Amino acid sequence: MRxxxxxxxxxxxxxxxxxxxxxxxxxxxxxxxxxxVMIAPTFTNLWxxxxxxxxxxxxxxxxxxxxxxxxxxxxxxxxxxxxxxxxKTVILGHSERRAYFNETDDSLAKKVDTALANxxxxxxxxxxxxxxxxxxxxxxxxxRQIKNALFHLEASAFKHIVLAYEPVxxxxxxxxxxxxxxxxxxAFIRKTLNSKYGETVADDMTILYGGSVKPxxxxxxxxxxxxxxxxxxxxxxxxxxxYAIVNAF
Ligand code: PGA
Numbered sequence: 553m554r555x556x557x558x559x560x561x562x563x564x565x566x567x568x569x570x571x572x573x574x575x576x577x578x579x580x581x582x583x584x585x586x587x588x589v590m591i592a593p594t595f596t597n598l599w600x601x602x603x604x605x606x607x608x609x610x611x612x613x614x615x616x617x618x619x620x621x622x623x624x625x626x627x628x629x630x631x632x633x634x635x636x637x638x639x640k641t642v643i644l645g646h647s648e649r650r651a652y653f654n655e656t657d658d659s660l661a662k663k664v665d666t667a668l669a670n671x672x673x674x675x676x677x678x679x680x681x682x683x684x685x686x687x688x689x690x691x692x693x694x695x696r697q698i699k700n701a702l703f704h705l706e707a708s709a710f711k712h713i714v715l716a717y718e719p720v721x722x723x724x725x726x727x728x729x730x731x732x733x734x735x736x737x738x739a740f741i742r743k744t745l746n747s748k749y750g751e752t753v754a755d756d757m758t759i760l761y762g763g764s765v766k767p768x769x770x771x772x773x774x775x776x777x778x779x780x781x782x783x784x785x786x787x788x789x790x791x792x793x794x795y796a797i798v799n800a801f
Contacts, residue, residue, distance in 0.1 A: 555758045556774075557714060557781035558798045559590035559675060560788025561615060561643060571597040575604050577791035583609060585801035587781060591788065592643055595629055599637045613641035613675070616649055619662035631670035641673040643783075645701065647720045657700030664701060668709055675714045675783065676702065677762070682721035690719070691740050698744055707749045715741060715759045716783045722763025724785055731772045731779075734761045738778035767796035774800050 566574060571593050583589065590611045593601045602612045618628035634642060644663050649655045655663075660676075667674045678697035680690040694717065702713070717737055722728050729737070738759045746754035761773055762783030773779055781801075787793040 554756060554780050556585065556587040556801050557590065557758055557760060558587045558784065558794075559592065559613065559643075559716075559760065559782070560784050560794055561592045561646070561762075562594065562788060563615070563648070563785060564594060565789055566593060566597065568597055568600060571601060572604070574789065574791060575601060575610075578610060578794065579605075579608055581791055581795035581798075583795065584799045587798050587801050589798055590641065598634070598639060602638050611641060612639060613643065614639050615643050615646070617642050617644075617663065617667065619659060619666045621666065631666050631672055635670055635672065639672075641675065642667050643675045643677060643716075645677045645697075647677065647679060647718055647723055651720075657697060660701040661704060664705070664713075668705075668712055671712075673712050673714065675716050675760070677716040677718050677783065679718040679720055679723075679763070685719065685721065690737065694737065694741065695744050698741065699748075703748055707753050710745075710749065710753045710757060713757070715757060716762050717741060717759060718762035718783060724764070726764050728764040728766075728769055728773070729761070731769075731776050734773055734779055735776035738776070742778055765797060767793050767800070770797040770800035 590613045592613045592615045605612055614634050617631050617634055618625055622630050645660045664674055680693040684690050684693045719729050741759055742754045745757055758780040760781045760783045761779050765782045765784050766787050784797055
């Protein structure tokens with residue numbers, strides 16, 4: 553059976569004190585589902601978050617990393633640095649990284665390679681813009697994003713990859729894809745994987761949905777057969793809301 557995952561992307565929110573507070577609130581919540589729980593605080597709080605959740609059923613993950621192993625890249629963070637503090641999973645290709653920091657399919661392919669070379673797990677994000685959906689191009693865009701960044705990999709690499717479909721028009725907008733829209737796209741993603749790598753890779757792939765997932769819509773979205781979890785932004789900043797989503801499975 554595929555893994556269920558609910559990952560909270562804190563984005564550029566929460567200093568040290570807020571990070572401590574939110575983590576202690578998260579620890580007070582009860583998990584009643586089988587979902588793996590992850591949180592992605594900002595870089596400066598990763599070590600603290602990692603240390604303070606060591607005994608808990610919460611994995612601390614990174615929001616981004618550079619593709620180079622090290623060197624003259626002022627302001628950047630490498631896979632080795634993340635590994636050195638115990639971080640084993642990294643989010644790559646978030647639409648905000650693509651939109652504001654010029655991340656492209658090509659640079660993301662390099663980042664994926666570096667993460668895998670460092671035995672990290674990747675949560676790879678992609679999704680169409682509103683204009684793509686209005687033009688009926690959403691499947692073509694998603695297919696291109698997946699193929700360009702991932703289809704150079706061997707089938708065995710996909711054991712270390714989680715996919716996150718996040719339609720850009722649904723991120724932080726309060727507008728979520730309908731459960732049917734999410735299901736249709738997730739089924740299409742699985743079909744795309746199947747066409748290149750076969751049924752086992754496609755069937756085993758955990759595919760998350762992201763974009764305005766909230767306690768009041770998570771259950772319906774997660775009830776769809778090809779939706780294996782969520783990447784949560786805004787609602788991950790509130791412990792009760794986040795666990796309501798975790799427990800929606
Ligand atoms: P949102 O963000 O839940 O606030 O829409 C999702 C994301 O960016 O991963």
